[in-house]
C-alpha cells in the first residue's frame with residue numbers, strides 16, 4: 001500500500017462512528033490497515049459499523065456513550081490504551097444537526113444541546129486524547145467542524161456558534177501540542193449526503209436531487225457533496241505522512257468559500 005495512505009499499526013478513535021461520515025471513515029481506515037476504537041450514542045448504528053469493519057479483518061473495540069459526558073471521553077481513551085496499548089489518532093466527529101430558527105428565536109435548550117454535544121464533545125475528547133497521543137510519540141487529531149464554523153449560518157446560529165468553537169479548540173490544541181508532535185486540524189464540510197442532511201427537516205423526502213436544488217443553490221459546483229468526497233479528505237488529513245499540517249480548518253465545500 002502507498003505509505004501516504006497506509007494506517008497499518010495505527011490505532012484510531014472515531015466518535016459518531018454509527019452513521020454518516022464516521023461510519024464511512026471507519027471503513028476507509030479499516031481498508032487501509034488501521035486498528036479502530038469506535039463510539040456512538042446509537043448502539044444499533046455502532047454495531048452495524050463494527051460488523052462492517054470486522055469484515056476487513058480489523059481489530060476493533062467499541063463503546064456506546066454520549067460525547068458530552070467527560071467520563072465517556074476518558075473511558076474511550078482508556079479503552080484504546082488498555083486494549084491496544086496506544087492511541088495514535090482521534091477523530092472527533094459526533095455531532096447533532098442544527099435546529100432551523102432565526103437567531104432572535106433561539107431556544108435555551110437548543111443552545112445547550114449544541115454546546116454540550118458539538119463543543120464539549122470535542123473539548124472533552126481532546127482533553128484525554130492529547131496526552132495519550134503524546135505518550136504514543138505523536139500523531140494527530142481531526143475535529144469535524146463545518147462551513148458553519150467559518151462563516152455565518154442563517155437559521156442555524158447555535159450550530160454556527162458551536163462549530164466556530166470547534167475551530168477555536170482545534171487551533172488552541174495545535175498551538176499547545178504541536179511541539180509534542182501532535183497535529184490538530186479541523187475539516188469544514190459543506191452540505192453532504194449523510195443522514196444528518198438527507199433526513200433533516202429541510203429535505204424531508206430525502207432525495208439527493210431535492211437536496212441539490214434546495215441546499216446547493218449558491219455553490220459553484222451546483223451540488224452538495226457525496227459522502228466519500230468528504231471522507232477522502234479526512235483520510236488525507238490524517239495520513240501518517242501529512243506531518244506538517246497543523247492548526248488549520250480546511251473547507252471542503254465545492255467552492256462556496258471562494259464566492
Ligand SMILES: NC(=O)c1ccc[n+]([C@@H]2O[C@H](COP(=O)([O-])OP(=O)(O)OC[C@H]3O[C@@H](n4cnc5c(N)ncnc54)[C@H](O)[C@@H]3O)[C@@H](O)[C@H]2O)c1
Pocket residue numbers: 015016017018019020021022039040041042045065066067068093094095096097117144145146147188189190191192193194195196197
Ligand atoms: N452532513 C453534513 O452536511 C455536514 C456538514 C458539515 C459538518 N457536518 C458534521 O459532520 C459530523 C458527522 O455528521 P454526519 O453528517 O455524518 O451526521 P450523522 O447524523 O449521519 O452522524 C452523526 C453521528 O453522531 C452520533 N451522535 C450524535 N450525538 C451524539 C452524542 N451526544 N454522543 C455520541 N454520538 C453522537 C449520531 O448517533 C450519529 O451516528 C457532525 O459533527 C456534523 O455536524 C456534517
